[in-house]
Amino acid sequence: MEKTTTSPRDVFRFCPRCGGNFNLQDTHSFLCAGCGLHYFINANAAVCALIIDSRDRLLLTVRAHDPAQGMLDLPGGFVDPLETAEEALARELREELDLEIDSLTYFGSYPNRYVFSGLTYFTLDLAFVCRAGDLSGLKPGDDVAGALFVPLPEVDLEKIAFDSIRTVIDAYRRSR
Numbered sequence: 032m033e034k035t036t037t038s039p040r041d042v043f044r045f046c047p048r049c050g051g052n053f054n055l056q057d058t059h060s061f062l063c064a065g066c067g068l069h070y071f072i073n074a075n076a077a078v079c080a081l082i083i084d085s086r087d088r089l090l091l092t093v094r095a096h097d098p099a100q101g102m103l104d105l106p107g108g109f110v111d112p113l114e115t116a117e118e119a120l121a122r123e124l125r126e127e128l129d130l131e132i133d134s135l136t137y138f139g140s141y142p143n144r145y146v147f148s149g150l151t152y153f154t155l156d157l158a159f160v161c162r163a164g165d166l167s168g169l170k171p172g173d174d175v176a177g178a179l180f181v182p183l184p185e186v187d188l189e190k191i192a193f194d195s196i197r198t199v200i201d202a203y204r205r206s207r
């Protein structure tokens with residue numbers, strides 16, 4: 032049996048418009064031999080929040096679902112179509128933790144591979160340093176099984192779900 036992976040080149044085999052053969056053009060696009068549809072695999076925008084409390088502890092979430100269920104993560108998620116990164120971050124913090132943020136500052140962008148339901152999505156995680164007034168009433172919901180504050184130097188990167196988020200936390204620690 033032919034070996035398949037979660038790579039789009041193995042998953043996307045037929046044109047979604049006409050069902051014709053989808054031919055890989057280069058590493059990031061497919062061209063349909065039947066109708067000419069040229070489909071590009073772009074990075075999916077995602078956002079994550081670096082939030083530090085008054086005791087210099089980093090806010091982490093526990094992932095409720097796969098991928099990486101039970102591992103630690105930064106609050107955040109995918110940017111919806113036609114949404115700004117700032118709107119996505121505010122929405123995700125509201126959905127995941129019932130938390131309203133007062134201000135945010137762009138920190139950097141971090142590419143990642145995110146495997147979900149047998150398909151690899153290429154993401155670009157946009158990290159923001161956020162300030163929030165009241166961190167006492169966090170209510171984990173949506174995709175989050177729990178929330179915890181960990182002293183920044185003590186965050187164990189091995190328990191963080193994704194390469195990109197490990198790199199974000201490491202870069203943030205070095206920047207301070």
Ligand SMILES: [Zn+2]
Nearest residue numbers: 046049063066
């Ligand atoms: Zn087609």
